[in-house]
Amino acid sequence: QKEVEQNSGPLSVPEGAIASLNCTYSDRVSQSFFWYRQYSGKSPELIMSIYSNGDKEDGRFTAQLNKASQYVSLLIRDSQPSDSATYLCAISKVGTGGGNKLTFGTGTQLKVEL
Amino acid sequence: DGGITQSPKYLFRKEGQNVTLSCEQNLNHDAMYWYRQDPGQGLRLIYYSQIVNDFQKGDIAEGYSVSREKKESFPLTVTSAQKNPTAFYLCASSISPGNYGYTFGSGTRLTVV
Numbered sequence: 154q155k156e157v158e159q160n161s162g163p164l165s166v167p168e169g170a171i172a173s174l175n176c177t178y179s180d181r182v183s184q185s186f187f188w189y190r191q192y193s194g195k196s197p198e199l200i201m202s203i204y205s206n207g208d209k210e211d212g213r214f215t216a217q218l219n220k221a222s223q224y225v226s227l228l229i230r231d232s233q234p235s236d237s238a239t240y241l242c243a244i245s246k247v248g249t250g251g252g253n254k255l256t257f258g259t260g261t262q263l264k265v266e267l
Numbered sequence: 268d269g270g271i272t273q274s275p276k277y278l279f280r281k282e283g284q285n286v287t288l289s290c291e292q293n294l295n296h297d298a299m300y301w302y303r304q305d306p307g308q309g310l311r312l313i314y315y316s317q318i319v320n321d322f323q324k325g326d327i328a329e330g331y332s333v334s335r336e337k338k339e340s341f342p343l344t345v346t347s348a349q350k351n352p353t354a355f356y357l358c359a360s361s362i363s364p365g366n367y368g369y370t371f372g373s374g375t376r377l378t379v380v
Contacts, residue, residue, distance in 0.1 A: 161307070185366035196357055196371040197310075204366070241309070245366050253298075253366050254325075259309035
């Protein structure tokens with residue numbers, strides 16, 4: 154079982170719709186959860202972080218975390234063509250020495266259609 | 268502006284040749300990381316460093332080497348022992364200790380010719 158699992162997609166949504174991206178993880182001691190957006194040929198960009206159960210909203214983005222179900226999701230409201238990208242889920246836990254290592258999923262490709 | 272600079276953007280390596288990828292940050296971050304990205308495989312951790320003069324192997328360290336002589340710099344050498352080096356290489360940094368997200372550089376695309 155992979156530590157972080159995502160559906161590779163592509164997930165296609167019409168412009169203006171809500172895009173829902175999902176991620177599951179296997180290590181219950183994971184402490185921090187992140188969503189990165191990666192455009193083709195570019196490096197990942199951090200768009201959301203979430204540390205406790207519940208929802209966290211930032212503009213059109215909402216991250217949802219359920220530690221009991223080991224599940225984290227990203228909702229994108231009013232999807233725009235510029236949201237078309239690959240979205241990477243990443244989890245973290247503090248290791249020995251206090252540092253953290255992120256483990257990434259393989260990403261979900263989102264396509265927002267006109 | 269603070270950020271991470273990777274160079275070169277594109278790099279071509281001949282068989283049996285060692286090459287070094289540069290990574291410099293001015294974010295005053297203690298921790299730095301090297302990832303490799305292949306199509307369909309996500310990001311895989313090569314090496315990471317939480318403090319100057321110390322670094323640890325990640326999941327796929329074989330055929331790679333690093334150094335951390337300065338807080339700002341974390342160069343990665345791809346040696347001839349790495350049999351399949353063609354990939355997109357990403358350097359990242361973060362505040363340490365603690366659970367923080369990473370800031371990534373723009374990446375280096377390495378191709379074997």
